[in-house]
Amino acid sequence: MRIAVCVKRVPDMELRFSIAPDRKSLDPAGLKYDLSDFDGYALEVALRLVEQRGQGEVVAISLGPDDVQETLRKALSMGATRAVQLKADAVPADGMATARALAAELGEGGYDLILFGRMATDTAHQTVGPMTAQLLGLPCVTAITHLDLADGRGTARRALEGAVETVTFPLPAVLTIDEGIARPRLPSLKGIMAAKKKTVEVKPARLGEARLTIQSMELPPDRPPGRIIGEGPDAVPELVRLLQTEAKVL
Amino acid sequence: MADVFAFAETRAGELRKVAREVVTAARQAADATGGGEVHALLVGAPGIGAHAEPLGRHGADRVVVVEHPALERYSSEVVAATAAAVIRAGGYRAAFFSASAQGRDLAPRVAAALEVSMASDLVAFSFEGDALVGRHPTHTGKVITTVRLAGAPAVATLRPGAVTPAEQPRTPRVESAAPALAPEAARVVVTEVAAKSATRLDLGEAPVIVSGGRGLKEAANFRLLEELADAFGNAAVGATRAVTDDGWRDPSDQIGQTGRVVSPELYLAVGISGAIQHIAGMRTSKTIVAINKDKDAPIFKVADYGIVGDLFEIVPRLTEEIRKVRAER
Ligand SMILES: Cc1cc2nc3c(=O)[nH]c(=O)nc-3n(C[C@H](O)[C@H](O)[C@H](O)COP(=O)(O)OP(=O)(O)OC[C@H]3O[C@@H](n4cnc5c(N)ncnc54)[C@H](O)[C@@H]3O)c2cc1C
Numbered sequence: 244m245r246i247a248v249c250v251k252r253v254p255d256m257e258l259r260f261s262i263a264p265d266r267k268s269l270d271p272a273g274l275k276y277d278l279s280d281f282d283g284y285a286l287e288v289a290l291r292l293v294e295q296r297g298q299g300e301v302v303a304i305s306l307g308p309d310d311v312q313e314t315l316r317k318a319l320s321m322g323a324t325r326a327v328q329l330k331a332d333a334v335p336a337d338g339m340a341t342a343r344a345l346a347a348e349l350g351e352g353g354y355d356l357i358l359f360g361r362m363a364t365d366t367a368h369q370t371v372g373p374m375t376a377q378l379l380g381l382p383c384v385t386a387i388t389h390l391d392l393a394d395g396r397g398t399a400r401r402a403l404e405g406a407v408e409t410v411t412f413p414l415p416a417v418l419t420i421d422e423g424i425a426r427p428r429l430p431s432l433k434g435i436m437a438a439k440k441k442t443v444e445v446k447p448a449r450l451g452e453a454r455l456t457i458q459s460m461e462l463p464p465d466r467p468p469g470r471i472i473g474e475g476p477d478a479v480p481e482l483v484r485l486l487q488t489e490a491k492v493l
Numbered sequence: 494m495a496d497v498f499a500f501a502e503t504r505a506g507e508l509r510k511v512a513r514e515v516v517t518a519a520r521q522a523a524d525a526t527g528g529g530e531v532h533a534l535l536v537g538a539p540g541i542g543a544h545a546e547p548l549g550r551h552g553a554d555r556v557v558v559v560e561h562p563a564l565e566r567y568s569s570e571v572v573a574a575t576a577a578a579v580i581r582a583g584g585y586r587a588a589f590f591s592a593s594a595q596g597r598d599l600a601p602r603v604a605a606a607l608e609v610s611m612a613s614d615l616v617a618f619s620f621e622g623d624a625l626v627g628r629h630p631t632h633t634g635k636v637i638t639t640v641r642l643a644g645a646p647a648v649a650t651l652r653p654g655a656v657t658p659a660e661q662p663r664t665p666r667v668e669s670a671a672p673a674l675a676p677e678a679a680r681v682v683v684t685e686v687a688a689k690s691a692t693r694l695d696l697g698e699a700p701v702i703v704s705g706g707r708g709l710k711e712a713a714n715f716r717l718l719e720e721l722a723d724a725f726g727n728a729a730v731g732a733t734r735a736v737t738d739d740g741w742r743d744p745s746d747q748i749g750q751t752g753r754v755v756s757p758e759l760y761l762a763v764g765i766s767g768a769i770q771h772i773a774g775m776r777t778s779k780t781i782v783a784i785n786k787d788k789d790a791p792i793f794k795v796a797d798y799g800i801v802g803d804l805f806e807i808v809p810r811l812t813e814e815i816r817k818v819r820a821e822r
C-alpha cells in the first residue's frame with residue numbers, strides 16, 4: 244500500500260501573534276513552527292495502515308521554501324518512508340495554486356491513498372484536499388473521523404451538523420482527516436536517528452497563477468472586559484436580570 | 494451588472510437555515526454589483542423543488558431544481574458536477590456556498606472543476622473592482638485575514654451565522670434540470686446518515702449554547718446542562734475536548750480549535766477553564782457567561798458575566814430562574 248500525506252508547516256498556535264509592519268503577515272519574531280495539527284493525524288493514520296499491513300510506504304510531501312524540510316524531517320522521524328519538498332519561494336495563500344502543484348506531483352505517484360489534514364490551522368481554507376482530488380479525478384471524502392479499508396474499498400465516517408454520515412468509496416482515493424481518528428505519535432529516538440540518514444527529495448513546485456492573495460491581517464478586537472457579578476447561586480437572579488436588560492439575549 | 498449563484502443546501506428533504514443565509518448574501522452581492530439576478534440551485538429527491546418558494550422570499554430570481562430519487566442523500570460527485578455545470582452556463586460574478594459540512598466539502602470541488610480559486614469561511618465580504626474582498630478568521634480565530642479573490646466567478650463559502658437571513662420577496666422562475674453526472678456513476682456513496690438527536694438544535698444553529706467542561710465531574714452530570722438547555726428551549730449542549738476525549742459527550746459536540754466554531758447569541762461556559770483552544774471556538778459569541786469555582790480561571794477573561802462558585806449549586810438555580818422567565822412570556 245502506497246500512501247502520500249501532504250503536510251504543511253504552520254506557526255505554533257499557542258503563541259501570541261502580532262502583525263508585521265507590512266500589515267499582511269505575522270511578525271516572525273518569536274514564532275515557532277510545527278506540522279499542522281490535522282496533518283499529524285493524517286500521518287498517524289497512514290503509518291498505522293502500513294504497519295498493520297506490514298508492507299507499503301508513506302511519502303510525506305510539503306510545498307514551500309527550504310524551512311519546510313524541518314517539517315518533513317519530523318514526518319520522517321515519526322516513521323514516514325520518504326519525503327518530498329515541492330520547492331517554492333513562499334507557501335502560496337491560494338489553495339488552488341497549492342492544489343495544482345500537489346496534484347502535478349501526486350498524479351505521477353501511483354498512490355492507493357492520498358491523505359490531507361481537514362484544514363491547515365493557519366490559513367484554515369479547508370480546500371486543498373478536495374481541490375487536489377478534483378484535479379486528479381479521484382474519489383474524495385472530507386473531514387473523516389473514522390476509516391476502515393478492505394478489498395480495495397474504504398468506509399469512512401464524517402461528522403455533519405447534528406448527524407454522522409457513513410460513506411463508502413473505492414481506492415485509490417483522497418481523504419482529509421479530522422481530529423479524533425488517531426492520536427499522532429511522538430518521534431522516537433530511533434525514528435529521529437533513522438530520519439537523519441534519509442534525504443529529502445527536492446523538486447520545483449508547479450504552482451501556476453495565484454488569484455487569491457492576502458490583502459491585510461489584523462488581530463481581532465479584544466472582547467470588552469467582563470465582570471464577575473457575584474458568588475454562588477445567590478448571584479443567579481442578577482445574572483438573569485443582566486441577560487434580560489443589558490445583553491438582551493433572553 | 495452580473496448575476497450571482499447561491500447553493501441552497503438541504504438535508505433529508507429539508508431546507509437548511511444556511512441556505513437562506515447564502516441566498517440572502519447572494520442578493521446583497523447582486524444588489525451591490527449593479528442589481529443582477531440571484532440564481533439558486535436546489536438538489537435532492539423528488540419534491541425538493543417545494544423549497545423554491547422560501548428561496549424566492551429571500552431574493553432568488555431563478556431556482557434551478559435538480560430532482561432524482563438517488564439524491565435523497567448528498568452525493569459529493571453528483572452535486573459538484575451539477576453545480577459546476579450550472580455555474581459554467583450562468584457566467585456568474587460570484588458563487589456562494591455555506592461553510593457548513595456539506596458546503597466545505599462541495600465548494601472546493603466546484604472551484605477546482607471550474608479551474609478557479611476560492612475564498613473560505615467568510616464573515617463579511619464586499620466587491621472592489623473585479624475582486625471579491627472578504628474577511629476570514631484564520632490561525633484558530635486569533636487573526637482576521639482579509640483576502641482578495643480576483644476573477645469570476647468568485648467562489649466563496651460563508652461562515653454559518655455570519656449572514657442574517659433577510660426577506661426580499663419575489664416569485665422566482667423555477668426550472669428543472671437533470672444532474673450533470675448520473676447518480677449511478679458516483680463512486681463515493683453515502684450509505685447512512687445517523688441523526689444524533691432529533692430534539693436538540695445543532696450547535697451551529699442554536700441561539701443559545703450551554704457548554705460543559707471537566708468541572709461537571711462525570712458524564713451523567715451533563716443532565717444538569719440538558720435541563721438548563723430545555724429551560725431555554727432554543728439551546729444546544731456543547732463540550733470541551735477534555736470531555737469528548739473522556740467519552741462523556743459525542744466528539745461532534747466539541748467546541749474549539751479542533752472542534753466546532755460557534756457564535757451564538759449566548760454562550761454559557763460551565764466548569765470550563767477557558768483554554769486557548771476552547772476559546773478559539775467560541776470567542777465570537779455575542780454574550781458569554783462563565784460559571785467556575787476558580788475565580789482566576791482564564792474563561793473569566795473572555796466572559797461578559799461571571800459567577801464564581803460551585804456549578805452544582807448554581808446551574809439548578811439558573812435553570813429554575815430561566816424557566817420562570819420563559820413562563821412569564
Ligand atoms: C492541539 C490541541 C487542540 C485542542 N483543541 C481543543 C478544542 O477544540 N476544544 C477544547 O475544548 N479543547 C481543546 N484542547 C484542549 C484544551 O487545551 C484544554 O485541555 C481543554 O479545553 C480543557 O477542558 P476543560 O475546561 O473541560 O477542563 P479543565 O481545564 O480541567 O477545566 C475544568 C474547570 O472546571 C472548574 N470546576 C471544577 N469543578 C467545578 C465545580 N464544582 N463548579 C464550578 N467549576 C468547577 C475548574 O475550576 C476548571 O476551571 C486542545 C488541546 C490541544 C493541545
Ligand SMILES: Nc1ncnc2c1ncn2[C@@H]1O[C@H](COP(=O)(O)O)[C@@H](O)[C@H]1O
Nearest residue numbers: 249250306359360362363368369370371
Ligand atoms: N504548502 C502545503 N504543503 C503540503 N500540504 C499542504 C500545503 N498546504 C496545505 N496542504 C494540505 O492541505 C490541507 C488543507 O489545507 P487548507 O486547505 O489550506 O486548509 C492541509 O492540512 C495539508 O494536508
